[in-house]
Amino acid sequence: MRIDMPKWLIGIAALSLAACTPVEDESHKFVSGNIVVHEVFWAANHGTPYPFTTSGEISCVYYPEFGTEVYFEPAGYSKDSSIGTPLNKAAAESLKKDGMTPNVPYSIKKGADLSEAVEIGLGVCNERLKDSV
Template identity: 60%
Template sequence: MRINMSRWLITLLALSIVSCTPVVQDENYGAGFVPVHEEFWGADNDTPYPFTASGEIGCSYHVEFGRGVFFAPMGFTDESYVGTPLNKAAANIIKVIGVTPNVPYSIKQGADLSEAREIGLKVCDEQRDMLEDGKNF
C-alpha cells in the first residue's frame, strides 16, 4: 500500500510540471496541460474566466476514479505544488493519496467550471489517444 501511495503522489505532483511528457506507470499516467489566461479565455469559451490567476488546466488518470482535472496557477506548477481539483475524480484522487491543494490562487467565487472541466477532460483524452497510438512526446 505504501508503494502505491508513493506512485499516486508522484503522478499527481507530476501534473504540475510544465511538460507534455506523460508519466507511465502500472495503473495510472500523468497527462498534459493547457495554459489558460483571462485575456484569451473569451476567444474560445462562452463562460467567464473562472480562475483568480493565469495558469494551467491539467489532467491525471486514476484507475478507480478516472480522469481528474486540476488547475495550477502560473508560478505554482512544479512538483512541490498540488493544484486545485476541478472535478469529483480529482478531489477523490488527492483525498486517497492524502494531500491537499497548496496553491494560493484558485477558483473565483460562483464560477462556472463546466468549460474548464471539459478542457481538462479533452487533455486526458488526447493524452490517452497518444499513449494508445504509441507516440512519444
Template identity: 70%
Template sequence: MSRWLVILIASSITACTPARDDSYASKFVSGYVEVSEVFWNAYHDTPYPFTTSGEISCVYYPDFGIEVYFEPAGYIEDSSIGIPLNRAAVESLKQTGMTPNVPYSIKKGADLNEAIRVGLKACGEVYGEI
C-alpha cells in the same frame, strides 16, 4: 586495463537503468492546457473562472478516473498540488490525505464546467479518448 574500466562502467549503467513497464505506461496519462483571461473568451462562451493565469491539468489513473486540477502561474511544478476541479480529483486527494498547496484562485461563484471539459480534453488528446 582501460577495456575493463569501459566494461565496468557500461555494466553499472545498464544495471541502474530502470526497466520500462509498458503496462504502467498504458495506465498513467497526463496533460495540460495553459489558460489566461486574455485568451479564454476567444475560445469559450463562459466567463474565465480563475483569478489568475495558469494551467488546467489532468491525470488519469485507472483507480480514480480522470482527475482535473488548476495550478496558478508560478506554482506549476512537481511539488505543487493543484486545486481539484472535478469529483475524481477531490476523491483522489481525500484518499491520499493530500491537500492543495497553491493559492486558491477560483472566482467566487464561477462555473467550472468548461474548465473541467478543457482538462478532460487534454487527457483525451494525449490518451485518445479515455
C-alpha cells in the same frame, strides 16, 4: 474409464495456457497533460466567463482506478511539489483518499462555472490517451 496423465504433462498444459493469456497494456496506466489558460484569451474560445483569479494551467492526470482528475495551478506553481486546486470530483476524491490538500493559492472566482475548465482538462487527457494507442 480413468485417464492418468503424468503431473509434468499437466504442468506443461497449465503453463502453456498461462503463457497465451493476454497481458494488460501498461501504456494506459498513467496519462497526464496540461494547457495554459489566461483571462485575456479565454473569451475567444469559451462561452463562460474566465473562472480563475489568475492565469495558470489546467492539468489532468488519468489513473485507471480513479478516472481523470482535473486541477488548476496558478502560473508559477506548476512544480512537482505543488498540489493544484481540484476542479472535478475525481480530483477531490483522490486528494481526500491520499490525505492531501492543495498547496497553491486558491484561485477560483466565487460562483464560477467550472464546466468548461473541466471539459478542457478531460479533453487534454483524452487526446493523450488516443495518442498513446
